[in-house]
């Protein structure tokens with residue numbers, strides 16, 4: 001089981017260090033892989049605060065070129081240099097607000113993996129797509145541009161469930177994860193309003209290999225509770 005916390009645009013370096021020190025003292029279960037994804041500027045603080053622990057630090061995206069005139073972007077090698085172990089790619093907020101496409105997502109994934117970073121690539125349908133019966137077609141399109149890699153994990157995040165308090169039912173998650181796994185044999189995390197109260201039920205689904213957690217990962221107690229729920233699932 002892998003539990004990853006996506007901090008989005010929360011927690012600067014000082015707050016990240018305080019959070020990570022509390023997380024290392026939170027008594028996380030040993031048999032669950034735990035990852036935090038701070039904003040770029042807080043990566044180094046998180047890496048330092050978690051040094052000597054098994055908790056991984058991932059970025060939230062990275063560029064597909066090694067370097068160049070790409071204002072505002074960060075390369076995979078730069079992430080490596082500050083001690084990041086991996087990166088998220090193609091979170092739906094990147095797709096929605098920053099023009100991420102399936103093709104740019106695939107290019108970022110390829111480069112990050114080639115640099116030796118682990119990757120959590122995000123896929124998922126919008127509410128309109130689900131209501132139009134297009135969930136499977138969307139997943140086929142988004143997953144279809146990716147290739148198998150031992151260091152690749154996919155996060156199924158139905159866009160309508162992210163930050164909305166609406167969660168996919170365990171059956172919906174199971175069905176989508178089965179579709180993804182039929183396309184690519186990689187671990188699949190569920191993301192979308194995962195909280196301590198619903199984590200165990202979602203994580204108990206056979207095709208759910210962990211969770212990508214947004215809002216509930218910003219609080220040490222709720223994030224640690226989700227990590228603990230992963231043990232019993």
Ligand code: PEP
Nearest residue numbers: 162163191192193214215
């Ligand atoms: C996310 O940001 O990946 C996410 C799933 O957010 P939330 O848990 O807040 O819905």
